[in-house]
Amino acid sequence: MLSRQIIALARGRALRADAAAVSRGWKVATAYSRRAQFHSTKLVEAETVKVPQMAESISEGTLKTWLKQVGDSVAQDEEVATIETDKIDVSVNAPTAGTITEHLANEEDTVAVGQDLFKIEPGEGGAAPQGKKPEEPEAAPPKEKEDKAEPKDQQVEKSLPEPPEPAPSDVRAKDTAGVQEGHEKKDVKETSKPAPPAKGKGEKEKPAPAPRVAGARTETRVKMSRMRQRIAERLKESQNAAASLTTFNEIDMHSLMEMRKKYKDEVMKTHDVKLGFMSAFARASCLALKEIPNANAAIEGDEIVYRDYVDLSVAVATPKGLVTPVVRNAENMNFVEIEKEIASLGKKARDGKLTLEDMSGGTFTISNGGVFGSLYGTPIINLPQAAVLGMHTIKERPVVVDGQIVIRPIMVVALTYDHRLLDGREAVTFLVKVRDYLEDPRKMLLA
Missing domain, CATH: 2.40.50.100 (RNA polymerase II/Efflux pump adaptor protein, barrel-sandwich hybrid domain)
Structure with missing residues (x-):
């Protein structure tokens, strides 16, 4: 009898050990399954x-x-x-x-x-695709379709048992509570007002700026932009390297202004561009550069580089500083083509969209300070160029024409040139050529 009890006890222990081993096996298998499922998921790396x-x-x-x-x-x-x-x-x-x-x-x-x-x-950046809201959950499939998807022998009754009918006392209590709740909601709806939005934890009220005190001697320090630093370096480099000299002349703008007044509306209607003075000055400069090639040259080491083309740098003022985009092969352009190119480059400069290619190179520069009201000025050479032409504002003055004193619109122009490349005679001749072309624009058609 005792031996039978010992055998039964041993068998029970063995069965429990087997059950524990099976349980551990299932747990290990489940863990491996989960781990495999995790590793099989694709992770999006930044x-x-x-x-x-x-x-x-x-x-x-x-x-x-x-x-x-x-x-x-x-x-x-x-x-x-x-x-x-x-x-x-x-x-x-x-x-x-x-x-x-x-x-x-x-x-x-x-x-x-x-x-x-x-x-x-x-991932999907930008706006969500039309027709589907990003947070709208997809509609669940109908129950009938779910039931049909399962085999008949596996379908189960999924409907819940109907709740028992409430007692009459419960109905009366429920109706009373419903009426009371309706009155409360109505009162809240009538009396409540939208509260102002609460500020987040990180948000702080900005202190009001201190009022300016009369006579206060305040200072503000602002770091120079890289463009302004580069402009300063190049201008100082130009002063140190070039033997700069400036010559002046006066231009009677009467004929050019008459021509512009006569044709500007037609040019705007036909070509959708304003006819200004820059195109005339650019065309006159290109013709004068052909006759005075030293003004279109550059010094490289111990050599002088002469060009048979004109890449015209046009100075444009932007909020960040003065930039000089380049009109390529300006010598082959007419008035309208030059105006279109200058307008395009000016817009890109003001929008900050100029590329390095738009500003690289350049053989001669025109700077128009007259748009800001400048009457006289000595522009600085844009190295390695040899000269820069400065335009200024137009003022009516009494001048002598054919022995008579008349009122004419006069512009003072300045040519700053590198005396290492141009002698005084060449520089003055260049400026006189520009003046003659502008005072009688028809000459530019014969050149």
Whole structure:
């Protein structure tokens, strides 16, 4: 009898051990299954975007503005940041649609080409597709379809049992509660007013700016932009390197103004461009440069480089500084073509969209300070060019014409030239040629 009890006890222990082993096996299998399912899920990794190549001569810049913040969605090729260099502003665009996850540099930091700039997680950037709201859940399939999808032998009764009918006392209590609740909701609806939005924890009230005190001697320090630093360097370099000299002359603008007045409406209607004075000065300068080639030359080492083409630099004032986009092969253009090109470059300059190619090169410069009211001025040479022509404002003056004193619109023009390349005779002759072409614009048709 005792031996039978011992055998039964041993068998029970063995059965319990087997059951425990089976249970552990199921747990291990379940864990491996979950782990395998986790590893089989595709994880979207954020992509690191680097500072793009800007130009051969530009290796770094200043991160000026973040146009997209962390958490913002962007479309492919959408502008994310702006980098300011000493020549142009470079846009950094998103390589793919997605969400900005991290900024790797701060505004006003100096960033080098190839440096990590920000991280983007690929996905659907920008607006959600039309016809479907982003947060709208998909409608659940009807119950009938779910039942049909299951085999008949596996279908179960899914309807819940009907609740028992309430007692009469419960009905009366429920109706009373419903009426009371309706009155409360009505009272709340009539008396409640929308409360002002609460401020977040991170938001703080901005202090009002301190009022200006009369006679206060305050100072403000602002870091120079890279473009302004580059302009300062080049202007000082020009003063140090070139043997600058300026000659002046006066131009009677009567004939040119009459021509412009007569044809500007027709040019606007036909070509959709304003007929200004810049095209006439550009055309006159190109013709004069053919006769005085030294004014279109440059010094490179111990050699003089003469050009048989004119790449005309036109000075344009922008909020960031003076830039000089280039009109290529201006010697082959007529008035309308020059005006169109200048208008296009001027718009790109004001919008900050000029590229390095738009400003590189240039063989001769025209600067129009007259649009700001300048009466006289000595422009600075844009090295390695040999000369720069300065236009000024037009003033009516009494002048002698054919022995008679008459009132004429007069503009003072200035030519600053590099005396290492141009002698005084050549510089004065060049300016006189420009004057003669402008005082009788018909001469430009015969040249």
